[in-house]
Amino acid sequence: MLRDITIGQYYPADSVIHKLDPRVKLFATLLYVVSLFLFKNWAGFLLAALFLFGFIWLSRVPVSYMVKGLRTIVVILVITALFNLFLTPGETLVEFWIFRITREGIVSAVTMAVRLIFLILGTSVVTLTTTPNQLTDGLEKSLGPLNKIRIPVHEIAMMMSIALRFVPILVEETNKIMKAQIARGADFESGNIIKKAKNMIPLLVPLFISAFRRATDLAMAMEARCYHGGEGRTKMKPLKYKKRDGVAYLVVLVYLAGIILVRVLVK
Amino acid sequence: MNFIEARKLVHEYIHRDDEGNVESVQRALDGVDVDIRPGEFVAVLGHNGSGKSTFAKHLNVLLSPTEGTLWVDGKDVSDEGNLWDIRKNAGMVFQNPDNQIIASVVEEDVGFGPENIGVPTDEIWKRVDQSLRSVGMLEYREHSPNRLSGGQKQRVAIAGVMAMEPKCIILDEATAMLDPNGRREVLSAVQELNEKKGVTIIWITHYMEEVIKADRVYVMDEGKVVMEGTPREIFSQVERLKELRLDVPQITLLAHELRQEGLDIPEGILTRQELVNALCR
Structure with a gap:
């Protein structure tokens, strides 16, 4: 059950994309997501596809591996497509019972589906090629200016990285508690949804207590090692832009310009 | 100049009810006097609730004394300005x-x-390299801590402290959750730091076997220091230790029993070799 969670999964490989600065990748993702909602015709679609597959090819992550990630969104994909298909007004093509399929409906269903697929593929290239630590580092650095309006960026990044560190520990602990409770006759398998949810209580209560205890211990250990927030803190692995990061920024900007041009020029 | 100097140190845990009224006061430290010189390997012994962990937390200013004074590296712990210096x-x-x-x-x-x-x-x-090497964990530098054994994790924790280049390391029951192998691993790593780098070690434990190699031992009970001396001096008083509900190392106990039965061997035997020598004399 818990092993299926794939958020923050990292695919180790030695590629240009892996070596890029996380800030570039975050920026590129943002622009890429925006660009997906800018194109309206086949030319824009082609450009986005070209950009995406070039990116995937450079990352050396096998395409089959990425497509696996799509399985989790199949339901959302189908629902979105169906809504678009049936609920878009326009020129009627087919009509049966209360359903009506329009030409515009087909077009918007297909574009919506493609957009979603591209969105998931694009963002998963980033998570697959960036370690969680690099991601939090990148976030901390790029959101740095928010510090001025009193958003505790460093603290949020620290919380994220600690949370990531404790995921496997808490998963292990959950399994341990589960076994202990099963040994005492707890039943996590049978019954309907409500009964199952109720049965989770003997699992969740000890898990929460132990998590809080760990939190106090960890806070003390951090204090003992002189942790006092982000102020006056140096970095063991500071982020530094290299030449390739500049090139990557350029490529992304050119791509965005291309998408805008295509939208304006091609009718 | 002593590295650690505690005079009449008192710490009280105050339990309050929901309205903030004092429900009970628990005296965890009760007039503790301790002197530790730089470069010493000192063990603090005591069973659960003897106040040894509370004492340890004072040395790092995680707790502040209720009464009495404590100097760490010549700095008074009640002065807020010294906090980060002491922790470092x-x-x-x-x-x-x-x-x-x-x-x-x-x-x-x-x-x-x-x-x-x-x-x-x-x-x-540079420091990360050095400190990982000094605890023999350099080859694991890129590993995830989740895959390490308990003893290895504690060695990483020691390396984490070493990287701050402290003059003293306090280990608060650092081996309590480890198996015998892990315990030995951690203890020998710490001994090496003490001998080679001259780091003062304060080793807090309730395992008797671990204190044999220490320079000096403090035994605590109910918030007070009840015994102090070299391991040999401490372990020659088997009856007193039993009163304090502390176990004596097996070899020492055996030697003690033999002596009681009338065999002519000295008190305070610590290792198997010593016992063999005493018996074969």
């Missing part, structure tokens, strides 16, 4: 290995302390 010079290793490792990569965790005290990047790398 008196590193602390805790009991649970999982709950004191912060990063998800070994080397980044070791770098955490130096990052906090603002060491420049190049210097951090």
